Amino acid sequence: MRLSYRLVNAALVLIAIVGMSFALYLEHVTGLEPCPLCIFQRLGLMAMGFIALIALIHNPASHAVKRVYAFLAGLGMLWSIGVAARQIWLQHLPADQVPSCGPGLNYLVDVLPMKEVLAEVLSGSGECAKIDWTFLGQPLSVWSCLFFSCLLIVCIWQMLRRYR
Numbered sequence: 001m002r003l004s005y006r007l008v009n010a011a012l013v014l015i016a017i018v019g020m021s022f023a024l025y026l027e028h029v030t031g032l033e034p035c036p037l038c039i040f041q042r043l044g045l046m047a048m049g050f051i052a053l054i055a056l057i058h059n060p061a062s063h064a065v066k067r068v069y070a071f072l073a074g075l076g077m078l079w080s081i082g083v084a085a086r087q088i089w090l091q092h093l094p095a096d097q098v099p100s101c102g103p104g105l106n107y108l109v110d111v112l113p114m115k116e117v118l119a120e121v122l123s124g125s126g127e128c129a130k131i132d133w134t135f136l137g138q139p140l141s142v143w144s145c146l147f148f149s150c151l152l153i154v155c156i157w158q159m160l161r162r163y164r
Contacts, residue, residue: 005066008158009056012073012151016049019147026140032132037087041144044080048073048151063163074155077148084145091131091139 023042026032034042055069131139 002164005158005163006056006059008154009052009069012052012154013049013056015151016045016052019045020049026133030133035087035130037083037090038140038144040083041080041087041148044076044078044083044148045151047076047079048155051076066163067159070155070159074152074159077152077155080148081145081152084141084148087141088139088145091141 020042023034023038023045027034051069051073055066055073058065058069060066060069133140135143
């Protein structure tokens with residue numbers, strides 16, 4: 001059985017919605033405040049879902065355009081994986097090497113140019129190294145990185161597979 005291009009994109013959109021719903025559930029129902037790196041991981045997931053939605057609606061006939069959509073969706077996942085990996089690294093630093101907590105993301109966006117906001121957030125802070133939630137002994141950052149990696153594999157497969 002061959003999975004259709006549209007079906008795979010519909011699945012990616014649905015998975016992005018479920019992933020964002022879970023993140024919002026953790027934030028608004030359980031009270032788990034996202035750190036700036038968590039918010040940036042969400043941006044990559046939303047980008048992948050948005051690109052998959054465009055590909056689903058457009059349903060291009062050109063194989064090259066299908067591959068471009070898959071590539072762009074994969075970039076969103078690479079972004080999220082990179083940010084999650086950075087957070088995992090911060091969480092495994094010895095306590096004396098963890099960066100100090102900085103101002104919140106809203107404050108940074110209000111007072112700094114976007115380039116400096118990106119640099120500040122991606123450098124991480126003490127709040128990003130804190131482990132508030134675990135499942136099977138692993139923090140959320142590890143599960144997020146695994147989740148994003150699986151989605152990246154789907155994007156790569158979508159980009160490299162043969163179309164009829």
